[in-house]
Amino acid sequence: MIIHGDLGSGNCLKVKWTADLCAHAYEWRHVDIMKGEARTAAFAAMNPAMQTPTVDFGDGKYLAQSNAIIRYLARGTRLLPDDPWTQAKIDEWLFWEQYSHEPYIARCRFQMKYLGWSADKREAWRVDLAGKALERMETALAGRVFLVGDAFTIADIALYAYTHVAHEGGFDLSARSHVQAWLARCAAELSRGKGSAP
Numbered sequence: 563m564i565i566h567g568d569l570g571s572g573n574c575l576k577v578k579w580t581a582d583l584c585a586h587a588y589e590w591r592h593v594d595i596m597k598g599e600a601r602t603a604a605f606a607a608m609n610p611a612m613q614t615p616t617v618d619f620g621d622g623k624y625l626a627q628s629n630a631i632i633r634y635l636a637r638g639t640r641l642l643p644d645d646p647w648t649q650a651k652i653d654e655w656l657f658w659e660q661y662s663h664e665p666y667i668a669r670c671r672f673q674m675k676y677l678g679w680s681a682d683k684r685e686a687w688r689v690d691l692a693g694k695a696l697e698r699m700e701t702a703l704a705g706r707v708f709l710v711g712d713a714f715t716i717a718d719i720a721l722y723a724y725t726h727v728a729h730e731g732g733f734d735l736s737a738r739s740h741v742q743a744w745l746a747r748c749a750a751e752l753s754r755g756k757g758s759a760p
């Protein structure tokens with residue numbers, strides 16, 4: 563399996579972390595999107611959306627969309643328990659992350675970290691929605707250890723990806739104690755090492 567991605571991208575890191583925890587063998591191929599390396603005909607042949615992460619499974623099968631990829635890689639492991647209701651609650655977070663979190667927090671981070679914008683150049687509406695997303699997480703994590711059930715799952719991986727670097731998008735997490743404690747728990751899980759998920 564070849565993972566095409568950039569280690570500076572939260573969407574790509576979700577895939578690396580999941581592959582590592584599940585002990586999937588892979589080759590990492592760096593794609594520099596700032597140099598247009600995802601906008602080539604060769605890349606489009608793998609993923610017509612021309613985005614990273616894209617995974618080449620080596621048998622003519624390609625998969626894109628970070629949350630679809632981690633869902634596929636984590637099947638049969640503790641990161642995606644078999645129980646249908648648990649999976650549905652995980653999916654709820656995965657869809658929410660892509661529609662109500664990533665477009666605001668990750669985009670502000672991209673503007674500041676990659677385009678060199680100052681915090682005040684960010685669009686006010688986007689900053690507002692990013693704040694609402696972080697507030698939703700703070701509320702959801704009050705009295706909880708992880709986002710779904712009592713255990714670390716791909717829901718946590720998906721949300722950790724851009725929440726742990728929210729400060730790079732100009733967001734201050736210091737007043738969000740539940741999010742901060744959860745980030746530390748996620749970091750500990752991610753550092754448990756290759757193959758710890760099954």
Ligand SMILES: N[C@@H](CCC(=O)N[C@@H](CS)C(=O)NCC(=O)O)C(=O)O
Pocket residue numbers: 571572573574595600601612613614615626627628629660
């Ligand atoms: N919804 C997609 C978003 C992927 C995405 O936006 N990828 C960015 C990097 S984080 C990218 O490859 N952009 C290349 C481009 O737009 O040219 C996912 O979750 O994988």
